[in-house]
Amino acid sequence: MNGNVVIVGSGHAGVSVAFKLRTQGFKGNITVIGEEIYLPYHRPPLSKKYIANLADEGRLYLKQESQYRSEKIDLRLNCRVNAIHRSEKQVELEDGERIQYDALVLATGARARSLSTALGGGAQNIHTLRNLSDAKRIRDALTQNKRLLVVGGGYIGLEMAAVARSLGLQVTLIERESRILGRVAAAQTAAYFKNLHEKHGVRVLEGVGIESLERSNDRIEKVRLSDGTVIGVDVVVVGIGVIPELQLAQEAGLQVANGIVVDRAGRTSDTAIYAVGDCASFVFRGQMIRLESVQNAVDMAEVVGLSIAGASTRYDCHPWFWSDQYTTKLQIAGLNLGYTQVAVRNKNETALSVWYFDQEGLIAVDAINDAKAFMMARKWLSSGQSPCLDDIANQSLELSAMTIFEKTDLVT
Numbered sequence: 001m002n003g004n005v006v007i008v009g010s011g012h013a014g015v016s017v018a019f020k021l022r023t024q025g026f027k028g029n030i031t032v033i034g035e036e037i038y039l040p041y042h043r044p045p046l047s048k049k050y051i052a053n054l055a056d057e058g059r060l061y062l063k064q065e066s067q068y069r070s071e072k073i074d075l076r077l078n079c080r081v082n083a084i085h086r087s088e089k090q091v092e093l094e095d096g097e098r099i100q101y102d103a104l105v106l107a108t109g110a111r112a113r114s115l116s117t118a119l120g121g122g123a124q125n126i127h128t129l130r131n132l133s134d135a136k137r138i139r140d141a142l143t144q145n146k147r148l149l150v151v152g153g154g155y156i157g158l159e160m161a162a163v164a165r166s167l168g169l170q171v172t173l174i175e176r177e178s179r180i181l182g183r184v185a186a187a188q189t190a191a192y193f194k195n196l197h198e199k200h201g202v203r204v205l206e207g208v209g210i211e212s213l214e215r216s217n218d219r220i221e222k223v224r225l226s227d228g229t230v231i232g233v234d235v236v237v238v239g240i241g242v243i244p245e246l247q248l249a250q251e252a253g254l255q256v257a258n259g260i261v262v263d264r265a266g267r268t269s270d271t272a273i274y275a276v277g278d279c280a281s282f283v284f285r286g287q288m289i290r291l292e293s294v295q296n297a298v299d300m301a302e303v304v305g306l307s308i309a310g311a312s313t314r315y316d317c318h319p320w321f322w323s324d325q326y327t328t329k330l331q332i333a334g335l336n337l338g339y340t341q342v343a344v345r346n347k348n349e350t351a352l353s354v355w356y357f358d359q360e361g362l363i364a365v366d367a368i369n370d371a372k373a374f375m376m377a378r379k380w381l382s383s384g385q386s387p388c389l390d391d392i393a394n395q396s397l398e399l400s401a402m403t404i405f406e407k408t409d410l411v412t
Contacts, residue, residue: 002026002027002028003028003029003102003103004028004029004031004099004101004102005017005018005021005026005028005029005031005101005102005104005105005308006031006091006099006101006103006104006105007030007032007104007105007107008033008081008091008104008105008106008107008248009032009033009034009105009106009107009108009109009277009279010032010033010034010035010036010040010075010077010107011034011043011107011109011277011278011297012040012042012043012062012277012294012297012298013107013109013277013278013297013298013300013301014034014040014105014107014276014277015032015040015062015063016297016301016302016305017105017107017274017276017301017304017305017308018030018032018073019063019071019073020301020302020304020305020306021305021308021309022072023305024305024306024309024311025309026308026309028102029072029074030071030072030073030074031073031074031076031099032068032073032074032075032076033076033079033080033081033091033093034075034076034077034078034079035079035080036077036078036131036132036133037077038057038077038132039061039062039063039065039075039077040061040062040063040075041057041060041061041062042060042061042062042294043131043294044294044322045060046060046129046131046132046134046135047129047156047159047160047163048159048163048324050132050135051135051138051139051142051160051163052163052166052167053143057132079093079094080093080094081094081248082094083248083251084104084249084251084252084273085098086252086253086270086273088100089102089272101272103272103274103308104272104273105273105274105275105276105304105308106248106249106268106273106274106275106276106279106280107275107276107277107279107301108244108245108246108248108249108279109244109245109277109278110130110242110243110244110245110278110279110292111130111242111243111245112128112129112130112238112239112242112243113128113238113240113241113242114126114128114238115151115210115238119210119212119213123213123215123218123219123220123236124219125141125145125219125220125233125234125235125236126220126236126237127141127237127238128237128238129156129160129237129239130242138160138235141234141235142163142164142167142169142235143167145169145234145235146168146169146170146234147169147170147172147232147233147234147235148161148164148169148170148171148172148233148234148235148236148237149171149172149173149174149223149231149233149235149236149237150171150172150173150174150236150237150239151174151210151236151237151238151239151240152174152175152238152239152240152241153173153175153177153179153180153181153204154180154181154183154184154239154240154241155181155184155323156239157173157175157180157237157239158180158181158193158197158323159323159324159325160237160239161173161197161202161325162197162200162324162325162326165197165200165201165202165326166326169235170201171201171202171203172202172203172205172231172233173197173202173204173205174208174209174210174225175204175205175206175207175208176207176208176209177206177207178206178207179191179194179206179207180193180194180204180206181193184336185336185354185366186336186354186356186366188342188344188352188354189330189354189366189368192352192368193325193328194206196325196328197325200326205225205229207227208225208226208227208229209225209226210223210225210226211224211225211226211228212224220233220236221233223236242278242292244258244259244260244278244279244281244290246259246260246279249268249275249279252270252273254268254269254270254273254275255268255269256281257281257288258281258288259275259280259281259282259288259290260275260279260281261275261281261288262274262275262276262280262281262282264282264283264303264314264315265304265313265314265315266300266303266304266307266315267307274304274308276297276300276301276304277296277297277300277301278290278291278292278297280300282315282317284317284335285335285337285338285363289335289337291317291319293320293321295319295320295321296317299315299317299318300315303315318334318378318381318382319332319333319334319335320332320333320334320374320378328350328369329368329369329371330366330367330368331366331367331370331371331374332364332367332374333364333365333367333374333377333378333381334356334362334363334364334365334381335363335364336356336363336364337363338358338363339363339364340357340359341356341357341389342354342355343355343357343389343392343393344393345370345373345392345393345395347369347370347373350369351368351369351370352368352369353365353367353368353370353373353374353377355377355389355392357386357389360407361385361386361387361405362377362380362381362385362386362387362392362407363381364377364381365377376399384406384407385404385405385406385407386404386405386407387399387402387403387404388402388405391403
């Protein structure tokens, strides 16, 4: 197997494709192009151990520099692709150089949403967290200041709040919607984490947004909320979601729909071009979705690597996620999209699981300090099986003793 493979993006997805190709015996040229100056690294620790000064930069790296050399992977850092020339099968770099490809992989990821300029999004002490440079700036800011405002009650915002409290900061978290985790979790999961953060001293304000910001010397000093509350701040971290990086794909005329549209083998509307990871949009349970997770990046990368190497394969998505906050571990199996019923199992005061069902059966679980529930749910979901809702709701019935049935809504 020979030819030229160019991978745009040096995150988990792009690097995984490169090394998967080598394990499949691909002998051709592999070029990985990344805009950052750092060796490719793990992103999940950025909002946890790294900002809390519990992990050195060197421990974040996916691979050591010598491994790229030994596998003959041309890793180009601090390098940007300006355009894709599909007719010539070339990518054009910022300096004008063109690189030929037989297969092109877009692993361009996503960028953090920021506050509008009108709200002061460009102020020195307002931060978003998406990459290692962001994490360095936030870590420095948290060690020098005392009052943090977190904007956004999703998992990134909650993890930031937990880290900041562990460092001794005064933390206020605001969520514009009626409750935290409103788009990703049931009310029961949200209530658990709101209570957890309030017990640790975080001020959680729901149903309020930013009305205006008071600036001095290019720094935000006060924030006026939509309910009239005024908060003094030293640092603001904004965690209000991400936007997929689609510009290259759009300008090249590829099909996009909240992501670069791919088939089950990771191919875009151009069969010589693949997309993988946070930027890729694919069919799951009858609808187009994007997944922002390491699991999705690695699993999609394996399929794309196999596809380029000539294997007949398809991506059967079995999502899972995790979040660490204080000493609490949340493990999520499946996606709760379209759930109609929820059952809660309380293991003890600090451990519970929230089970999501639709008309066909189990679709997801939030396991809070309950590894057994997480593992059982993953097993059932990956095999297309489901327990009965009534059994899950029966607290006296062990998971291993439940009636299990075959589902009909397997991924198509």
